[in-house]
Amino acid sequence: xxxxxxxxxxxxxxxxxxxxxxxxxxxxxxxxxxxxxxxxxxxxxxxxxxxxxxxxxxxxxxxxxxxxxxxxxxxxxxxxxxxxxxxxxxxxxxxxxxxxxxxxxxxxxxxxxx
Amino acid sequence: xxxxxxxxxxxxxxxxxxxxxxxxxxxxxxxxxxxxxxxxxxxxxxxxxxxxxxxxxxxxxxxxxxxxxxxxxxxxxxxxxxxxxxxxxxxxxxxxxxxxxxxxxxxxxxxxxx
Numbered sequence: 001x002x003x004x005x006x007x008x009x010x011x012x013x014x015x016x017x018x019x020x021x022x023x024x025x026x027x028x029x030x031x032x033x034x035x036x037x038x039x040x041x042x043x044x045x046x047x048x049x050x051x052x053x054x055x056x057x058x059x060x061x062x063x064x065x066x067x068x069x070x071x072x073x074x075x076x077x078x079x080x081x082x083x084x085x086x087x088x089x090x091x092x093x094x095x096x097x098x099x100x101x102x103x104x105x106x107x108x109x110x111x112x113x114x
Numbered sequence: 115x116x117x118x119x120x121x122x123x124x125x126x127x128x129x130x131x132x133x134x135x136x137x138x139x140x141x142x143x144x145x146x147x148x149x150x151x152x153x154x155x156x157x158x159x160x161x162x163x164x165x166x167x168x169x170x171x172x173x174x175x176x177x178x179x180x181x182x183x184x185x186x187x188x189x190x191x192x193x194x195x196x197x198x199x200x201x202x203x204x205x206x207x208x209x210x211x212x213x214x215x216x217x218x219x220x221x222x223x224x225x226x227x228x
Binding site: 091 | 147157
């Protein structure tokens with residue numbers, strides 16, 4: 001069975017602050033994929049990143065960075081110098097076992113205050 | 115990435131009626147998925163829509179309540195039957211892109227049942 005835990009339900013930060021969204025996952029499979037999605041108030045899910053279990057290299061994309069640590073089964077997401085447009089619900093997700101089904105965490109609602 | 119459209123984008127329905135949601139993809143895809151997102155909740159997979167065969171339903175979801183069609187590799191429909199207020203949710207169509215386990219989502223259909 002696979003499981004994704006996002007312990008932070010809601011986070012509020014002031015604009016320009018850095019913020020880290022936590023994600024802890026569980027799976028018995030050695031091959032798996034981790035994702036982050038953004039869901040703005042409009043409701044559409046926006047794909048942000050995919051990582052496979054064999055690549056622990058951290059990734060940076062503009063103000064976004066991801067820290068993947070297999071030792072702690074975590075895949076945390078950091079937004080640097082947050083902006084109001086970053087306000088959204090962020091979902092961490094896991095796919096493993098060779099199946100195409102994706103298991104989502106419960107999401108973290110981020111509010112960036114101007 | 116795959117471009118996915120859904121119709122309708124939103125609807126308000128009366129209890130006991132049914133609504134059919136359409137999902138159109140701009141390219142042929144093998145697997146299509148239907149998710150439900152209840153208010154303030156995460157995404158839950160309803161079923162996998164298979165072309166040429168019956169859909170595969172997840173635990174807690176049945177064909178009589180959520181019949182699915184998949185007539186070709188670019189189109190699928192989900193019907194929410196005999197609706198009740200508990201069916202008020204966002205329903206999202208999803209496909210797997212060309213990248214391994216890269217999953218993309220449609221804009222969603224916001225359903226309100228009165």
